[in-house]
Amino acid sequence: MSFLVTLISFNANAQVKKGDLVDGISAVVGDEIVLESDILEQQNYAIQQGAAQTNKCEFMEQILSNKLLIYKAKKDTLIQDRTAAIRAQAGDKYNQILSQFPSERAMLDSYKFRSSYEMKNVIEKMDVDNYYGQAKYALITDKVNITPNEVTDFYNAFKYQLPQVKDEVVLSKIVMFPKLTDAHKQEIIDKLKKIKQDILNGETFENKARIYSDDPGSAANGGLYTNIGRGKMVKIFEATALNLQEGEISDPVESEFGFHIIQLVKKSGKLYDARHILLKAEPNAEEIATAKAEMEQIRKDILEGKTTFKDAAYKHSDDKNTKFNAGVIPAEDGSDRQEKINLPATVAYQIAGVNKGDLTEVFMDELNQKKAVVLMKVNDIIPEHSLDIATDFERIKSFALNKKKNEVLEKWVKENLADTFISLDNRYKDCQFKTDWNKAAIVK
Known part of the structure; x- marks a missing residue:
């Protein structure tokens, strides 16, 4: 018997009383x-x-x-x-x-x-x-x-029933989000200020959010999030929202997702409702080129032995999940091994033909829905094999x-x-x- 989180049917709305059995x-x-x-x-x-x-x-x-x-x-x-x-x-x-x-x-x-x-x-x-x-x-x-000892006994009893491990790799990465110039940031801030002024002049926040917001989770709902618990949103969002009076709209603020204007709708105990309009900080071609040039120099320094991949990841990577772990990408099971067949297409393409210990070329990818410049290292290549207690x-x-x-x-x-x-x-x-x-x- 195995524990299973049931996939509830989309029609599972029925209410029954003890003893009742109806069709379905x-x-x-x-x-x-x-x-x-x-x-x-x-x-x-x-x-x-x-x-x-x-x-x-x-x-x-x-x-x-x-x-x-x-x-x-x-x-x-x-x-x-x-x-x-x-x-x-x-x-x-x-x-x-x-x-x-x-x-x-x-x-x-x-x-x-x-x-x-x-x-x-x-x-x-x-x-x-x-x-x-x-x-x-x-x-x-x-x-x-x-x-x-129990693991060993289990292996000896079931080793021929255990699944075959497909080709795997151990990868590290350095991720860099292209930085916006001050002038580009100001353009986004000015656009949000104009949107805020339009709302103050009589247009609705909901309509403006549906037109302009880049947040897929709330734009269709007029920018609204309801029953937000403390700690659920990023710190700048929560701090800004909770410092507003109900109905008040903030000035533009910057978070890791971009720039926002926020309206506190209602506050009740530890929960609150808020609307926001998000404009993502999308880098332009010049900003991307600058980030690529910086990553190319990092790659050159690693190849020439001026720094290690581990030190470069700690110093330069914008990926908080890997920068403190030598850039190593964790797998879903908590290990560092990833099956090649499950790699994203972009990554699979970049590591094709790259040998153990080598670096990929610098390439563009996305992380958390943001454009990123990436450099990877292939730490290990593990061929398809049967599970073995030793490895x-x-x-x-x-x-x-x-x-x-x-x-x-x-x-x-x-x-x-x-x-x-x-x-x-x-x-x-x-x-x-x-x-x-x-x-x-x-x-x-």
């Missing part, structure tokens, strides 16, 4: 429902990912376990109730998705929703369920650890620890079935579950 509902766990579409989505996703086993009963059991986690988590006083805060953020997430479409209708049609209200409800439910499921799983498995211990340890956690979860599920209302649709009565859900359930 395959199970009820406590007061949490499982739709047939939930199971089909999981099964289809697994097929798309090339899974060898796609037994419908297995997906049903994974989802049942997750629903039990969610049901128990909502009753657990050790888990903070963040439902209201998560729901308050649904509007922001909705607007972020909307910014990727030409119109709201196009977005709703693409996701097969009838209304914005329906889509926001589903976003809320997905995020609330994910939060509670993950929080309860973390509590249950918090004290689970694993010894080196892949940490990766094998992760597999072993997950297996142990899932065994703890399986035990917890069995212990918590007795006092939980379970109802399964008759079509799943013949499933051979690892945990005896059928015995614990009312089957209809």
